[in-house]
Amino acid sequence: MNVTAAILHAPNQPFQMETVELDGPREGEVLIQVKATGLCHSDLHVCEGNVPWQFPALLGHEAAGIVVECGSGVDDLKPGDHVVPFLIPRCGKCAYCSSAKTNLCLEALARLRPREGRFRLNGKPITQLWGLGTFAEYTVLPADTVAKVRSDAPFDPICYIGCGATTGIGAVLFSAKVEAGSSVVVFGLGGIGLNVVQGARIAGARMIVGVDTNQAKESIAREFGVTEFIDPTSIPKLTSHLMKMTGGGADYSFECIGNPTTMRQALECTNLAWGRSYVIGVAPHGADVCATPAHLMMGRRWTGCYMGGARLNQLPELVDWYMNKKINLDSLITHRLRLDQLNEGFELMKKGESIRAIVTL
Ligand code: PAD
Ligand code: ZN
Ligand code: ZN
Numbered sequence: 507m508n509v510t511a512a513i514l515h516a517p518n519q520p521f522q523m524e525t526v527e528l529d530g531p532r533e534g535e536v537l538i539q540v541k542a543t544g545l546c547h548s549d550l551h552v553c554e555g556n557v558p559w560q561f562p563a564l565l566g567h568e569a570a571g572i573v574v575e576c577g578s579g580v581d582d583l584k585p586g587d588h589v590v591p592f593l594i595p596r597c598g599k600c601a602y603c604s605s606a607k608t609n610l611c612l613e614a615l616a617r618l619r620p621r622e623g624r625f626r627l628n629g630k631p632i633t634q635l636w637g638l639g640t641f642a643e644y645t646v647l648p649a650d651t652v653a654k655v656r657s658d659a660p661f662d663p664i665c666y667i668g669c670g671a672t673t674g675i676g677a678v679l680f681s682a683k684v685e686a687g688s689s690v691v692v693f694g695l696g697g698i699g700l701n702v703v704q705g706a707r708i709a710g711a712r713m714i715v716g717v718d719t720n721q722a723k724e725s726i727a728r729e730f731g732v733t734e735f736i737d738p739t740s741i742p743k744l745t746s747h748l749m750k751m752t753g754g755g756a757d758y759s760f761e762c763i764g765n766p767t768t769m770r771q772a773l774e775c776t777n778l779a780w781g782r783s784y785v786i787g788v789a790p791h792g793a794d795v796c797a798t799p800a801h802l803m804m805g806r807r808w809t810g811c812y813m814g815g816a817r818l819n820q821l822p823e824l825v826d827w828y829m830n831k832k833i834n835l836d837s838l839i840t841h842r843l844r845l846d847q848l849n850e851g852f853e854l855m856k857k858g859e860s861i862r863a864i865v866t867l
Pocket of ligand 1: 673786811812
């Protein structure tokens, strides 16, 4: 079939609206009508060439839609089902899938490398970013990377559960398992960081410090649970300031920017004995991150998590949390766009004017 898609032909170029050819679903795959798809900073990293990929490419990985057709061997989905794709499939067979120690699947790691997708432009193959690709009216995906969700939940905003919301909330509740009464520092109050803040609030954190160079983030951050806001440009010794503020170092910190300098600051502002610092932000390809050994030897732990440590089968529960008003997604959706406004959407992100922009189809 022919479908309209926003295609990126090379880094640092605008998305082009194209009519592309899409193959039907093969064995184990599903054809999905995309109803809503969010703009994540991880897509922007690829647009800006900070994360290498093969072009031309279909980007977009934070979506919700309806199953239109199933390939052979797909038993657990049927046409009409409402679904949210997720970057971590569940093959159910690999060593990672059967380990309680990780939310990853070896297939997720394999799909981080470009391979042949189901889309073509004038006969030339288009890659699908990290095995997904949702900036299109329709997409074909492996069924093992799609979560079936309740049909009364609105596509906009539950698409956000496909990446940003789950990454932030899950980092706190599923990965760090922050205890009530903890002190938490969040670096970067964007589409991910504000969900870390809401996760910390749900966990019952006593103190939630938000650090962002954009002062305009303060009011929404406070609405979501930040108890103190810091603009780091106004504080000469940021880490010692944060150590004092948290009474000897934070119990937990989360880096939601993707900057090696702030990753190090996030480590150093935690309690030297039991502090735990989580890297969530994606740093530019080839970047290194450094620490002074003395900052680790008393017991601090420096770690990270992918997609908040969540598994595909937890997505329906997160949708329930939204429907039961346990989590707030609506206040974070600042812009709604058409697919042909994707370039404007990423400009808003670059300028720090949006939290989450969603394309509705
Ligand atoms: P965003 O652009 O919405 O937010 C980034 C925030 O960081 C903005 O509010 C900026 O003002 C702020 N910021 C930038 N530089 C600094 C600085 N030096 N000090 C303090 N604040 C600063 O992005 P996002 O929230 O969509 O994504 C954040 C990162 O998380 C990004 O690197 C993205 O690729 C990554 C990500 N990781 C996962 C994962 O599973 N690990 C998933 C999704 C996104
Ligand atoms: Zn994302
Ligand atoms: Zn697996």
